[in-house]
Amino acid sequence: MDAVLDNAVRQFMRLPGVGRRTAQRYVYHLLRQGGEQTLALASAVEALHTKIRLCSVCCSLGESDPCGICTDSRRDASLICVVGETSEIPVIEATGRYRGRYHVLGGLLNPAAGIGPDKLTFSALLRRINPQVAEVIVALDASVEGDTTALYISRLLKPTGVRVTTLARGLPAGGSLDHADKVTIGLSLDGRVQLT
Amino acid sequence: MHGIQAVHLTSVQLRGFRSYRSASAVFAPALNIVSGENGQGKTNLLEAIRLISVGRSFRGATDGEMVSWGQPSGTITGAIDDGPVRQIVLTIAPGERKQGTIDGAALNGLAELVGVLRTVAVSSDEIEQQFGSQTGRRRMIDVMISQVDRGYLTELRRCRTIVAQLNAVYRDPANDDALCDVLERQLAETSLRINRRREAFFHDFCRAVERHFSRLFGTGNLVLESRPTLPGKGELSDLDHAVDVLRESRRSARRAGFAVRGAHRDRFRVLLDGRDIESHASKGQVKIAYLAWKLAEGDFIERETMRSPVWLIDDPFSELDARRAVALLVSAEQRGQVILTNARTDGVEMLKNGHAHHLRVHDGIVEGGRDV
The missing domain is CATH 1.20.1050.90 (RecF/RecN/SMC, N-terminal domain)
Known part of the structure; x- marks a missing residue:
């Protein structure tokens, strides 16, 4: 393969989930497209690097620093929702039920993969806790790494006295009790809510 | 035990698994005797069945060791009669995650495999590698x-x-x-x-x-x-x-x-x-x-589970004295399907308590289907 093509294939292979064959398909697809589309893609990729920055308050990725959410005075500054990645903010926003602010950790604790507390934005989170903040909602994956990170945050923030909560776990909406596993039912019982 | 539902493996197909480039075997609901000389692949057949049952080899083998020499991957397909017939397909390749389907639906992790075909494996390898230590x-x-x-x-x-x-x-x-x-x-x-x-x-x-x-x-x-x-x-x-x-x-x-x-x-x-x-x-x-x-x-x-397991018994007559081997087999046979490998014929002669489905393995090919 020519050096230019080979280089392009290798660059695509660096993306998650993309192997050599898929990378080759992308490259030949771009070659079949007009130059305008390929240049538009190149420009969009370049802009990711030159125009996207880290918000110095919440550590999310966006075009402005501080980001739009952090500067939006209509958002409730007493609530901070902690997420693993910026890509999870739109998921919470899509519920339409949260009007507070966010904090992005930049990943989850995973010491076996070399991600210890120093690799995440815990100290920035700690700096944000002031008397105005009433609650920190930890919204992380329901995995070992997510649980470890949530417990670590709870321990980290304990001296501040701020209320730390986590998302409820249990039966999915529309789920049948008959088909749920014991762990899920147990968590649902732990997180039961009062009806009257 | 009263009310136990009999579950049995009706067939298995192997491609690129150990000594089998491409082979298939059909099993009867009760006693199946797989015979053949040593080194022909009898234990490999049981190992393949156990693999689609619990996701691991009873010999502690890696996927690379189980894929046939020179083949990129190996595939085991099993059909199970559990009331409705269920099908498990499992593909293994060296250095890659096991992949498979159950009734055509892709496995979302190997854990989904466990519990579909329940087996009890009896093998001298397990005595040495597992049972011998705490x-x-x-x-x-x-x-x-x-x-x-x-x-x-x-x-x-x-x-x-x-x-x-x-x-x-x-x-x-x-x-x-x-x-x-x-x-x-x-x-x-x-x-x-x-x-x-x-x-x-x-x-x-x-x-x-x-x-x-x-x-x-x-x-x-x-x-x-x-x-x-x-x-x-x-x-x-x-x-x-x-x-x-x-x-x-x-x-x-x-x-x-x-x-x-x-x-x-x-x-x-x-x-x-x-x-x-x-x-x-x-x-x-x-x-x-x-x-x-x-x-x-x-x-x-x-x-x-109120269901009988499938018994996978590897060459009991070479490991146990005849009386105890027969006691094991009779006990297992009374409970459900038995798939037994056997290099000798004298042990099988002692099992004249009913029909047995007889399969013969030779050089990576499974022949058989005759009753003895």
């Missing part, structure tokens, strides 16, 4: 409970992940104690849940093993004993105590570079007349204890 017996118990309780398997996987994280923290002096505290609490929680399930299993299982042993052996008092490394019987009230014990063992864990306590380190002893069989029993006694364990395993699967 940790090996823990693995045997874990596979056994996982076959009837997928929640238990989920908990084991969770425990394994936490242990990997904790080990990494113990090995890196830069990691702070706060992270140790968090992970040790998670390990204590998951260990207590695992121990609670093991406790519930262990009482009836021990009595069954002891009963089968005295029936097979006549004399001697066989006792199973669990030795958990964390205190408590799995109650939530035990959690704080378990966390304290883990914290107290942190220094030795850091020195060792791994978590020295937890459900992943629990041990299971087998005592014959009060003495450990690993160091004090003869080879013959260990084999009888193993057989008693296997018969109790069948009891357990039947009691928990």
